[in-house]
Amino acid sequence: MRHLKKWTLAAATTVAMMGTSSIAYAACDEIILGSAISFTGKYSTNGIHAKNGYDLAVKKINDMGGVKIGDNCYNFKVKYYDDESTPARTAQLLERLIKQDGVKYFLGPYSSATTKAAAPIMEKYKIPMIEAEGASRSLFNKGYKYLFAVLSTSEQYLASSVALAAEIAKKNGKKPGDVKVAMAFENDPFSLDVRAGVLDDVKKHGLKVVIDDKLPRDLSDMSATLTKVKALKPDLLVISGHSKGAATAFRQLGELKIDTPMIAITHCEAAKVTSKFPKVANGVLCPTQWAETLSYKGPYFGTAAEYDKAFKAAYKDYKNVPYQSAQASAAVLVWHDALKRAQSLDPDKVRDAIAATDLKTFYGSIKFSKAGNNVAKPMVLRQIQDGKYNVVAPSEWASHKVEYPRKAQ
Amino acid sequence: MTAADERAQEVATTAEPTSRRVFTFNDYMMFGAIVIFGIVGPFLFPNYTFQIAVLWLMVLFAQTWDVMGGQMGYNSLGNIFFFGAGMYICTVTQIGLFTDVGNYTSSSDGGSFQFTPDQYYIGVAVGLVFAAIGSSLLAVALGWIVFGLRGPYFAIGTLGIALGAGELVGAWEWVGGGGGIPIPVYPGSGDGKSFFYYTLCFGAAMATFLFLKWLYSTRFGLAINAIRDDEEKAEAMGIHTMRHKTAAWAISAFFLGISGGLFGNMTGFIEPLEVAFPAPTFGLFMVAMALLGGKGTIWGPVVGAILFHIVKEATWTYFLGWQWVALGVIIIVNIVYFQQGIVGWLQEKYPHWFGIEVEARNAGAKRAAE
């Protein structure tokens, strides 16, 4: 019994060691970035988007000569494990990456839930993680020192849509108290945090919430909620539930002919709604962390538009580049930048270099607050107009005017 | 009841081993090996501490499932309920002793309360005790609902309880709902935390093993075996079946509650559907592990869990993308071609290893034991 186990473990270590040492770019050493991300389970759509983003940036950086530290050069390599979309696996896999694979630099998982499980581990081992897919605010009020996020936090996702609804109501001479808001949020950490943000904004503008439903995790039917929407006729409908939530919402918005004048849904791009539901998608507002039409620019990929092109060239079946991929790439860029500035492989020095990041990239500016979230980049709100995503808010980025009311299909 | 049903019952009731009530020489050997590995393991393989800790939890899962499924013939698919209940009871106790739970779990800015080391350790200790007792009480209460069910209906009814609990906790805002709860942070170093929980997991698994080993050698063990073999007859013989069934479930729940509290603390973040009540993964794994090793034996679940865990971890590392396929195929092959499990097969082949008296081999076995 004991021998068997010992033997297996010994064999496992040997194989692991062989695996990490054999592959290498020409003449450069390797820096392993670790990531436990969702390849299976309910977050896997976006897990794959994020992985593609990581891989593209890693390839770009290695093509550009990798990281130079002193006289040595290093290429990036990402070691992935599949977290099955469950935080229960995250802790185990990160422990394994740290202890057995000796990984000292981490990229984040997909989703707030798994990132919430990851943050304490990073803190415990004092190893930095740059994450790109965990937006919940509660990640950044715990005093974590080793967690950095390139993306904007989740309360900003739908804030501008609420502001927009209030603005339009004012213009039409409606009292804010008469503006009815319907909310449907998936019952998971990310969407619940988005919901908390929306509730704050609704209060700020003095609007009225008429529906506040939480969608079940394994949802493929939300017609009961939408029937309520039909009855109560809200002025604004906000929905958040990752890619499958978006797909379900669009499908049933069409089937039940919901004619709410303003609808905002997260994760439109990731669910590829413009190609799947071209008619229904028209006029829907989609918050995004990043858009290829924005005038961001940086040293690695060039402009946002150039990144868009590079991504589509590398992954042929994407019609729109989801922001999940873009921010994943940005996280890898931050690693490169920080290691370059730190000129050291010591995790604590690297951590300080990350904290001091002030980087302009195709994804926008990246500068971390003390809590570790990126405060230099806004969220933008896009509206699907004739099958295209056009930025409509906030006004300094807007390229098009918002269409109101939404043209019903 | 269809003919097929009857056939199935016949098979279930006849193909069972009999006596295994002595702590034989081989038992001592196996147990000694496991204890030595458990103590030396974290020092020999310090990098694997966390994984071996999870391994002990898996051993515990399989053993507690076997109390019902193997020894008593009640195949529960919902034992994971007690794991999740224990997890939530423990966490809520840990938090509730020192701060307001509703505030701590609120999704906008909850969970920022800092626990002192004393508060942490007291919280874990009290939390685990509450988790164990609370889960047992829940088992007693739920026993009234499900023990009138038999066979597939029992399995589905218990599965329903586990699934329903996940959904209900997810809708309960006081405990964070679907947003989950971040667990208080361990006040020591990273390796310190791994070792602390390793010790507790190992202790829990061994305590479970010794307790069950003892339990199966008592009259209670005989009684639940009688219930498995023929419940009506057992009742006619004067065994209070309901009481025995409830007690057996409460014992399972007691240890599962502890394991839930431990796992929640090790994971660092809990939420209802994926971490606390994962019926399609842990819930079914515990069954698969017990069957792989051989249900209704004391060693089967232990061996099954160890093998299952090693295979699972290995496939997750080296067959990324195919890991679920590998796991599914293993389960199918095990179930279809290797019904009685590893220990069950050994028991049939070499009964004297297990202290089962078989006349022809009796003498040889005794000699071997000395």
Next chain:
Amino acid sequence: MLDNLNLLVIAPFLNVQLLLDGLFIGAIFALAAYGLALVWGVMNVKNLCQGEYVIMGGYFAWYIGSKGIHPMFAMPVAIVGMFGFGWFIYKIIISRVVEKDMFTSLLATFGLAIVIQQGLNLAFGPEVQVANSGYPTHTIPMLGGSITVAEIKFYSFLICCALAGAVIFFMKTSRMGQAIRATSQDARAAKVMGIDTEQVFAFTYALNAAICGAAGVLISMIWVIQPFYGITHSIRAFVIVTAAGFGNLVGVIMAAFGLGVAEQYGGFVFGAEMQQATVVGMLLLVLIWRQVQMSRYRQAVQ
């Protein structure tokens, strides 16, 4: 919650909408559930990969739809394809668990479900997919409001009825149907009477897969599909069959309709987060009620 109840009273047309949506979707549940009742009743196999077969059927529709052909044409393809697949699965796995106790089939098919999920994931990617029927949605004014009926839901309802009718007709009249019914009553006796029960089992299991495949084609046009979505369909099928008992097609259909409607009302009245809990709650209620019934005769539910 009270607000929502109040809403149902002041806007009665909502009841019609919820009822219709529930019935339409319940009809599809009924297909998968009837398949389960069939294999459970005839060969005592608790097929836990029922939902995966549904999702596989959905991928037929999605694939054909993505090639520019109307996804409705996937129906015959899915039925034939899934029939073949079911037969194959029977030969390599199920035939070996038929005679075993209940847990064997449950776990073997659970293993199979895992393999199918991951197989679909590897083949088609984890993305949420839909098949577009392109049929319009109609608005019908009624009871002081208006309800919407998507044509596809209506058609799928008709198709479900047609399929159910065909299966009943087949069971009642054909030689194989008689053999299946005989086997379900007493397999040993059927064998003695010269029925090739092995053949009957294989056919039954394949038929179940085919029915699920048909349900999947419809699901992909009404809801969304993803490789890991099967489990909820499996649970629904189990809830329905447990409530109705097997060998009772009418019961299965009524239970399926009931479940569809209960889900809609549960989601509406208690909030969507309780929609799944409603399903499970109903299951437990049915089980408790049946225990109470049986305990009058001092018997257990088995």
